[in-house]
Amino acid sequence: MANVIKLRKGLNINLKGKAAAQVSAVPASKVYGLVPDAFYGMKPKVVVKEGDEVKAGDALFVNKLHPEMKFVSPVSGKVTLVERGERRKVLSVQVEAASSQEYVDFGKQDPSSLGGEQVKSALLESGLFGLLVQRPYAVVPNPDETPKAIFVSAFSDMPLAADFEGVVLNGQEADFQTGITALSKIAKVYLGVQPGSKLVQTKDAVVTVFDGKCPAGNVGVQINHVNPINKGEVVWTIGAEEVIFIGRLFNEGKADFTRTIAVAGSEIKAPEYKKVLVGAKVADIVAGNVATDKKVRLIDGNPLTGMKTSEDAFLYAHTTEVTAIPEGDDADELFGWISPRVNEFSVSRSYFTWLQSSKKEYVLDARVKGGHRHMIFSGEYDSVFPMDIYPEQLVKAIIAGDIDRMEALGIYEVAPEDFTVAEFVDSSKVELQRIVREGLDMLRKENE
């Protein structure tokens, strides 16, 4: 029986506009774009020229430091643009999709008969390796290192997040198992699931059940409770749906980046799941489905860990949902510090959230809803941070730039996403995720 870990701390935020459990197809985009920024910590070297013909699975750019690590086109067609920004930074590599899709054949293989190095090189070649994330630093891993473990979380309890087991996984169970088996050749695989999950049966992985509120589904929280990272150790993490990509690679011999993403949020007219390809235009995904009566913020990801996007942008490689919430910058709320504001969500009992049914769905806009302050109230982060780490002290060490103290307080174990619920509840409105990102970058620079 799988080990069950109960987590007391956390906060579930019940937002309006959850995706209905039905999947529909999205018409193919004309142009797909692969965005290097989606692979944090990697410097791209573009290996195609505008006008080149590529198949799905051909490299568009490679990691400058590890050229064997390829990032491949999700579609076959013609490279139309290598979009560059300031200082010639590559913003995206865009491919116009051909009418019929051809895939590079990587060859079907049974991962159980392969060694770790063979699996690794298959992933590097097919562009799937870049989907792994390494901790410490929350960056694309160094392929020369061998991690002590690979962690996969099979659920997300972020608001509006896609339901992996209930919807995304349907019909792809075999690919998921193959993907786990393949990863287990590289290092021991730990799988985190929610209570009642059928995935406890998964082979070649140590399955742990996490019973708690958001962010119990964050892989960082799970690592901290199962096998915490010590200084000098490396673990890799990968999204559950990306494990399916790996399974497809070995079962079908091709790099197929088709995702089932949730298109959700209070400003989406018909929230449901969509089958889309990584790199698709956001406009094509939400076409005709966004409320037009007010200013809307489109988010690549869920409202807690995602980032603001626009209709012209391309779907990032790790994205499992696209959400839309009101922008709210024209709200002009009078006397917010004293009026009851019954429709607002708050952990503080100075609002009336505690009186409402836990089933009430909230419409939250993108406002910060307060002035930025120094940290005033204590214990806020702690109550929603289910890791054996002092979050406030760690963030203060980062602000002070004290590298030794960051190490001592456990910065190697965290990623910015682990602080997102704390950032949500913070009454001083400190940008915790940005600060943690800066701390991780600082440390990485120092250690390299």
Place this chain on the structure above:
Amino acid sequence: MGLKKILDNMKPAFQEGGKLSAFGSLFDAAETFFYVPNETAKVHGAQIHDAIDSKRSIFFVVIALLPALVFGMYNIGLQHNIAVGCCTDDVLGCFLYGLAAMLPKIVVSYAVGLGIEVAIAQCKKEEVHEGFFVTGILIPMIVPVNCPLWILAVATAFAVVFAKEVFGGTGMNIFNPALVTRAFLFFAYPSMMSGDKVWVNENYMDCINGTIDGYSAATPLGQLGAGEAVTCSPMDTIIGTIPGSIGETSVIAIGIGALILIWAGIASWKIIVSTFVGGALMAYLLRYDGAQNFEWWEQLTVGGFAFGAVFMATDPVTAARTECGKYIYGFLIGVMAIIIRVLNPGFPEGMMLAILLMNVFAPLIDYCFVQSNINKRAKRAAK
């Protein structure tokens, strides 16, 4: 909406380069006082936020202080009327008398403190922080009613500048600014702060109910300190109809405030409870043998113990910030307050000094808990 338009029209003048840019912080403070800022989340980071902000939390503390403030005003009038010997059952009269005595103090405290804060925020080109709204109401509540206004102004200015702004403002201070104000008064003008002449208002409107001259009303702690018998009953100390600093006398009014703060999750119940536990334990160990009619537990109802435990010790900035540390922090405040009261012949009241002392030690308490986490991690890595 009309008001929004007026503010929007005024805004350019107060911004950098505008005619009134020297008052930018003040305008900013007014604008955020009226309207929730419309600033939206950046591209990266949490896209939604909890509706709670520091402004709302701070104003809830002010609301929690109101019962003690209102009772304090009534008690000013009551003590005055007891002294002149008439009209002690005129509740409204007592309250209005107290209101008239109290208002100037509140105005002076806010004017001096906020004036300095706005000026400094303008120099630093920052928003005005709302922290002083609590400090500014606390200061008049923890001084004797006879404290002259100019002394109050000097002490407030001292505390805002040297206890708060030199450390970097709200959220960065080591000592509770309201208590620093009181400590400043206590050591700089001792004759204004203790003894038995300061607790009954002599200065204002004496003519209404007759004059008083040289009337003395000792607080229970003053009587204990002098080795005299306590003249008020436990019921008086709980209801609060006794001489004392303006806000501190009524345990019931403070209790209502405590419930508001704990319910709203703004003050830490851990600190409040452990302060009372520490105080009770120490009072029991050091219970008086000499004083008649004074039980050990009455130590918790007299003087500033309850007020300090609820409104001063729980200041999140100067208290221990680790959850376990809060128990120890509060416990030691209770213990120290009673030790100073009972064993020290110089100070009849120990709450102020106990809290200021523990403000100094709060980082050390936190250090112990954080260090144990660090050691655990180091040990794990060494394995």
